Amino acid sequence: xxxxxxxxxxxxxxxxxxxxxxxxxxxxxxxxxxxxxxxxxxxxxxxxxxxxxxxxxxxxxxxxxxxxxxxxxxxxxxxxxxxxxxxxxxxxxxxxxxxxxxxxxxxxxxxxxx
Amino acid sequence: xxxxxxxxxxxxxxxxxxxxxxxxxxxxxxxxxxxxxxxxxxxxxxxxxxxxxxxxxxxxxxxxxxxxxxxxxxxxxxxxxxxxxxxxxxxxxxxxxxxxxxxxxxxxxx
Numbered sequence: 001x002x003x004x005x006x007x008x009x010x011x012x013x014x015x016x017x018x019x020x021x022x023x024x025x026x027x028x029x030x031x032x033x034x035x036x037x038x039x040x041x042x043x044x045x046x047x048x049x050x051x052x053x054x055x056x057x058x059x060x061x062x063x064x065x066x067x068x069x070x071x072x073x074x075x076x077x078x079x080x081x082x083x084x085x086x087x088x089x090x091x092x093x094x095x096x097x098x099x100x101x102x103x104x105x106x107x108x109x110x111x112x113x114x
Numbered sequence: 115x116x117x118x119x120x121x122x123x124x125x126x127x128x129x130x131x132x133x134x135x136x137x138x139x140x141x142x143x144x145x146x147x148x149x150x151x152x153x154x155x156x157x158x159x160x161x162x163x164x165x166x167x168x169x170x171x172x173x174x175x176x177x178x179x180x181x182x183x184x185x186x187x188x189x190x191x192x193x194x195x196x197x198x199x200x201x202x203x204x205x206x207x208x209x210x211x212x213x214x215x216x217x218x219x220x221x222x223x224x
Contacts, residue, residue: 033212035214040216041216042118042201042214042215042216042217043158043201043214044214045212088155090157090158101146102148102160102163103160103203103212104160105157105158105159106157107156107157108156108157
Protein backbone atom coordinates (compact mmCIF):
# COMPACT_ATOMS: atom_id res chain seq x y z
CA UNK A 1 0.00 0.00 0.00
CA UNK A 2 1.24 3.49 -0.82
CA UNK A 3 1.45 5.97 1.97
CA UNK A 4 3.44 8.01 4.42
CA UNK A 5 5.06 6.30 7.38
CA UNK A 6 6.14 8.21 10.46
CA UNK A 7 8.11 6.66 13.27
CA UNK A 8 8.17 6.35 16.15
CA UNK A 9 4.56 6.91 17.14
CA UNK A 10 5.63 8.14 20.59
CA UNK A 11 8.99 9.67 21.52
CA UNK A 12 10.41 10.99 24.76
CA UNK A 13 13.24 13.49 24.90
CA UNK A 14 15.54 14.24 27.78
CA UNK A 15 16.88 17.71 28.53
CA UNK A 16 19.65 18.72 26.13
CA UNK A 17 19.04 15.77 23.82
CA UNK A 18 18.56 15.88 20.05
CA UNK A 19 15.95 13.49 18.68
CA UNK A 20 15.10 12.58 15.10
CA UNK A 21 11.65 11.85 13.76
CA UNK A 22 11.42 9.68 10.67
CA UNK A 23 9.15 10.30 7.67
CA UNK A 24 9.14 7.98 4.64
CA UNK A 25 6.76 8.05 1.66
CA UNK A 26 6.34 5.66 -1.25
CA UNK A 27 3.89 7.83 -3.17
CA UNK A 28 6.60 9.23 -5.46
CA UNK A 29 5.67 12.72 -4.26
CA UNK A 30 8.10 15.55 -4.89
CA UNK A 31 7.21 17.80 -1.98
CA UNK A 32 7.36 16.95 1.71
CA UNK A 33 6.44 18.98 4.77
CA UNK A 34 6.76 18.96 8.55
CA UNK A 35 4.11 20.49 10.80
CA UNK A 36 3.76 20.92 14.51
CA UNK A 37 0.35 20.80 16.22
CA UNK A 38 -0.20 21.90 19.80
CA UNK A 39 -3.38 20.94 21.70
CA UNK A 40 -6.40 22.83 20.41
CA UNK A 41 -4.30 24.59 17.79
CA UNK A 42 -3.95 24.47 14.05
CA UNK A 43 -0.95 23.10 12.18
CA UNK A 44 2.17 25.25 11.93
CA UNK A 45 4.76 24.69 9.22
CA UNK A 46 8.28 23.86 10.40
CA UNK A 47 10.12 23.02 7.15
CA UNK A 48 9.25 21.96 3.64
CA UNK A 49 11.14 20.50 0.70
CA UNK A 50 10.18 20.68 -2.96
CA UNK A 51 12.97 18.53 -4.36
CA UNK A 52 15.86 16.38 -3.18
CA UNK A 53 18.73 18.25 -1.52
CA UNK A 54 16.66 21.40 -1.13
CA UNK A 55 14.46 22.61 1.72
CA UNK A 56 13.05 25.86 3.09
CA UNK A 57 12.19 27.12 6.54
CA UNK A 58 8.57 27.44 7.51
CA UNK A 59 7.04 29.67 10.14
CA UNK A 60 8.60 28.00 13.19
CA UNK A 61 11.94 26.51 12.04
CA UNK A 62 14.02 27.62 15.03
CA UNK A 63 15.27 24.66 17.03
CA UNK A 64 14.63 22.18 14.21
CA UNK A 65 16.68 20.82 11.32
CA UNK A 66 15.89 18.62 8.32
CA UNK A 67 17.59 16.85 5.45
CA UNK A 68 16.33 15.60 2.08
CA UNK A 69 18.94 13.22 0.72
CA UNK A 70 16.38 10.93 -0.88
CA UNK A 71 13.03 11.64 -2.46
CA UNK A 72 11.32 9.18 -0.16
CA UNK A 73 12.73 10.45 3.12
CA UNK A 74 12.49 13.73 5.04
CA UNK A 75 13.68 13.29 8.65
CA UNK A 76 13.19 16.03 11.23
CA UNK A 77 15.63 16.59 14.08
CA UNK A 78 14.38 18.38 17.17
CA UNK A 79 17.47 19.93 18.67
CA UNK A 80 18.20 20.93 22.25
CA UNK A 81 17.67 24.53 21.13
CA UNK A 82 13.93 23.85 20.87
CA UNK A 83 12.89 24.66 24.41
CA UNK A 84 9.26 23.60 24.15
CA UNK A 85 9.25 20.53 21.92
CA UNK A 86 6.20 18.75 23.37
CA UNK A 87 3.70 18.52 20.51
CA UNK A 88 2.18 16.32 17.83
CA UNK A 89 4.44 16.29 14.75
CA UNK A 90 2.92 15.59 11.35
CA UNK A 91 4.69 14.86 8.10
CA UNK A 92 2.92 15.41 4.79
CA UNK A 93 3.69 15.01 1.12
CA UNK A 94 2.20 16.21 -2.14
CA UNK A 95 2.75 15.50 -5.83
CA UNK A 96 4.33 18.82 -6.71
CA UNK A 97 4.48 22.17 -5.07
CA UNK A 98 4.28 23.97 -8.41
CA UNK A 99 0.74 23.00 -9.25
CA UNK A 100 -2.57 22.64 -7.53
CA UNK A 101 -2.04 19.73 -5.22
CA UNK A 102 -3.28 17.96 -2.13
CA UNK A 103 -1.34 17.12 0.98
CA UNK A 104 -1.45 13.64 2.45
CA UNK A 105 -0.39 13.08 6.04
CA UNK A 106 1.39 10.42 8.02
CA UNK A 107 -0.06 9.19 11.31
CA UNK A 108 2.14 11.53 13.34
CA UNK A 109 4.67 11.34 16.16
CA UNK A 110 3.86 12.53 19.69
CA UNK A 111 6.94 14.00 21.33
CA UNK A 112 7.13 14.58 25.06
CA UNK A 113 9.88 15.88 27.31
CA UNK A 114 10.99 13.78 30.27
CA UNK B 115 -5.54 39.22 11.74
CA UNK B 116 -4.92 35.50 11.33
CA UNK B 117 -4.50 34.22 7.79
CA UNK B 118 -7.27 31.63 8.10
CA UNK B 119 -10.03 31.90 10.66
CA UNK B 120 -12.80 29.46 11.46
CA UNK B 121 -15.90 29.33 13.65
CA UNK B 122 -14.55 28.74 17.16
CA UNK B 123 -16.89 25.90 18.05
CA UNK B 124 -17.47 23.40 19.46
CA UNK B 125 -20.68 22.54 17.65
CA UNK B 126 -22.88 20.02 19.48
CA UNK B 127 -25.71 18.84 17.26
CA UNK B 128 -28.18 15.93 17.34
CA UNK B 129 -28.03 13.14 14.81
CA UNK B 130 -29.78 14.10 11.60
CA UNK B 131 -29.14 17.81 11.99
CA UNK B 132 -27.68 20.05 9.32
CA UNK B 133 -24.59 21.99 10.37
CA UNK B 134 -22.57 24.65 8.58
CA UNK B 135 -18.97 25.70 9.17
CA UNK B 136 -17.50 28.98 8.03
CA UNK B 137 -13.95 29.93 7.16
CA UNK B 138 -12.41 33.24 6.09
CA UNK B 139 -8.95 33.84 4.65
CA UNK B 140 -6.93 37.01 4.40
CA UNK B 141 -4.65 36.35 1.41
CA UNK B 142 -6.52 37.39 -1.73
CA UNK B 143 -3.90 35.56 -3.85
CA UNK B 144 -4.99 32.19 -2.47
CA UNK B 145 -5.93 29.75 -5.20
CA UNK B 146 -6.60 26.33 -3.67
CA UNK B 147 -9.03 25.54 -0.89
CA UNK B 148 -9.68 22.38 1.05
CA UNK B 149 -11.59 20.95 3.96
CA UNK B 150 -9.78 18.33 6.03
CA UNK B 151 -11.19 16.22 8.81
CA UNK B 152 -9.12 15.38 11.88
CA UNK B 153 -10.22 12.79 14.41
CA UNK B 154 -8.98 13.05 17.98
CA UNK B 155 -5.24 12.31 18.18
CA UNK B 156 -5.09 11.35 14.49
CA UNK B 157 -3.72 12.92 11.36
CA UNK B 158 -5.81 15.23 9.14
CA UNK B 159 -7.46 13.56 6.17
CA UNK B 160 -8.77 15.29 3.08
CA UNK B 161 -12.53 15.61 3.13
CA UNK B 162 -12.93 17.59 -0.06
CA UNK B 163 -11.33 20.19 -2.28
CA UNK B 164 -13.36 23.36 -2.79
CA UNK B 165 -13.96 24.58 -6.32
CA UNK B 166 -15.09 27.99 -7.47
CA UNK B 167 -18.47 26.69 -8.61
CA UNK B 168 -19.06 24.89 -5.33
CA UNK B 169 -19.10 21.14 -5.06
CA UNK B 170 -20.99 18.38 -3.36
CA UNK B 171 -20.00 14.93 -2.17
CA UNK B 172 -22.89 13.01 -0.72
CA UNK B 173 -24.01 14.77 2.45
CA UNK B 174 -21.21 17.35 2.23
CA UNK B 175 -21.37 20.59 0.27
CA UNK B 176 -18.55 23.12 -0.01
CA UNK B 177 -18.89 26.68 -1.26
CA UNK B 178 -16.31 29.30 -2.12
CA UNK B 179 -16.88 33.05 -2.32
CA UNK B 180 -13.70 34.66 -3.63
CA UNK B 181 -15.06 38.21 -3.40
CA UNK B 182 -15.71 37.82 0.31
CA UNK B 183 -12.74 35.45 0.84
CA UNK B 184 -15.04 32.98 2.49
CA UNK B 185 -15.41 29.20 2.39
CA UNK B 186 -18.18 27.12 3.88
CA UNK B 187 -18.88 23.47 4.56
CA UNK B 188 -22.41 22.14 4.98
CA UNK B 189 -23.08 18.72 6.44
CA UNK B 190 -26.59 17.36 6.03
CA UNK B 191 -28.16 14.50 8.00
CA UNK B 192 -25.29 14.41 10.53
CA UNK B 193 -24.07 10.99 11.65
CA UNK B 194 -22.32 10.08 14.90
CA UNK B 195 -19.28 9.26 12.78
CA UNK B 196 -19.09 12.87 11.58
CA UNK B 197 -17.81 13.89 15.03
CA UNK B 198 -14.35 15.33 14.43
CA UNK B 199 -12.49 18.60 14.00
CA UNK B 200 -12.87 20.19 10.57
CA UNK B 201 -9.88 22.12 9.26
CA UNK B 202 -10.08 24.78 6.57
CA UNK B 203 -6.92 24.90 4.44
CA UNK B 204 -5.88 27.57 1.96
CA UNK B 205 -2.98 27.45 -0.46
CA UNK B 206 -1.37 29.58 -3.14
CA UNK B 207 -1.35 28.26 -6.69
CA UNK B 208 2.19 27.04 -6.35
CA UNK B 209 1.36 24.88 -3.37
CA UNK B 210 4.30 26.26 -1.47
CA UNK B 211 2.21 27.79 1.23
CA UNK B 212 -0.53 25.73 2.85
CA UNK B 213 -2.16 27.60 5.70
CA UNK B 214 -4.36 25.70 8.13
CA UNK B 215 -7.16 27.20 10.15
CA UNK B 216 -7.41 26.30 13.84
CA UNK B 217 -10.31 23.95 13.19
CA UNK B 218 -13.89 23.68 14.34
CA UNK B 219 -14.86 20.74 16.51
CA UNK B 220 -18.12 18.95 15.81
CA UNK B 221 -19.83 16.55 18.19
CA UNK B 222 -22.88 14.72 16.84
CA UNK B 223 -24.98 13.49 19.73
CA UNK B 224 -27.33 10.46 19.73
